[in-house]
Amino acid sequence: MAEKPTCQYVSPEGKKCSEIDMGSGYCFWHDNKFDKSGLELSQKLERYAKRGGLLQGLELKRANLEGLNLVNFEHHHGYDLSYSNFYRANLKGAHLFNNTMKNASLMKADLREASLHCCNLENTNLLGVKLENTRIDNMELGEQLLQEQQALEARKNRATEEAEDLFLQSEEIYRLLRKGAENQGLFEMVGRFTYKELRMRHAQYPRYSKRHLISSFVDLLCGYGEKPENVIRFSLGMIITCAFCYFLFGVSFQDQIMQLNLTNSLSDNVTALLNSFYFSVVTFTTLGYGDITPVGISRLIAAIEAFTGSFSLALFVVVFVKKMTR
Structure with missing residues (x-):
């Protein structure tokens, strides 16, 4: 008897999915054409994770993952959700302690009352994310946001309008993070995000303009009041x-x-x-x-x-x- 074809998804790190192909070449979890809008997938995803399914590259755009408990108690390191797409996903009240979510998308995801404690979100798109009452202490973002890196690259290539838009997005993300940190009483993080927010605003000013020069002087003098x-x-x-x-x-x-x-x-x-x-x-x-x-x-x-x-x-x-x- 011929074996059923398996999912063709291979992560950028070379990890292969062994789930059954749904007919599109990909499994349910990695098929970006399968509309998961509003589907209640919390328990199903928890079971998939516990049996060792590949969690990298998940396509869960607009999925309902409210109350998701994705904490890997059996291992020192959490689950690896890198390269996953959670665009507009409902992750309200989700427990994601110590998980890795590098190069993923949480754009406009609802993370209210969720736990991102000790999560690694390097190079992850956080634009428009909802962070009311979200636990974000010890969250790792890397030296620069995804949009911040893209903005610097665009500026290097003299794509001025694109760079300004990306710096504006970076400013908005740092503002959301600052407000989330204020809500949790994480004032050291508040100071860091406030400084980065103002640096992103500074980057949008025309070079050598009055606002640019004043902003540069204030940064040099006191780090916008944070240094x-x-x-x-x-x-x-x-x-x-x-x-x-x-x-x-x-x-x-x-x-x-x-x-x-x-x-x-x-x-x-x-x-x-x-x-x-x-x-x-x-x-x-x-x-x-x-x-x-x-x-x-x-x-x-x-x-x-x-x-x-x-x-x-x-x-x-x-x-x-x-x-x-x-």
Whole structure:
């Protein structure tokens, strides 16, 4: 007796499906032409997973998978649902703990009250996904979203309109993730997604436009209010830069001008440099002891540094407190 033909699906990783061919060349689970809209498939999919069926490349567009319990308790690693299509699928209340869903599509899927705890969603399409009351802690997204990677590639190929659209999609996804993290009280994730959301918005601005330049400056200064360490780096850079300026243009100390002078000894120049650093620090922090005073163009530099210093210190306090009180 001839054996029944099997599904022709082979995943990008080379894994083959051994289910029976439905006549289209593919099994029920891998046939993208079979309309599964509204079909209640939760229990059927759970049984398929438990008997070792290939879960990569599932075609479950618009399927009803509400309450799906796809947790692999018997193994340290969860199920591998990579390359699967869950477009507009109903996954409300689904338990997907520790599953791998790389290169999949969850576009406009309903994941309200579901658990994506410890799931790997690298290169997965998350556009329009519903995440109200969804557990997303320890979820792995990779360094960049799928649309973010595509946008950078489009920009590289000078496809400006396509890149802007993809950056807009990335911004929307990060906004959804941020709101989902806020709902779960995951404030560290909130900060990360807020920063990425604003970076995607920044990428949509015309290069060298006013908005682009302002956004770049705010990012450099404080990471859009999410990176207090940026304020410290900016402050140190300002202090060092101004110190060398004082060293070049000179400051007055005990009625003597201290500045770079190639005719002086090395020790005298080093002393002048150290005093310039000291003066830069007290000017930046607006202490101003008065033992060293600027002269000539150094006065303008000192005024700019003092203003920038008072602003930067206040900004650091605001950003740091915001970060910590979360």
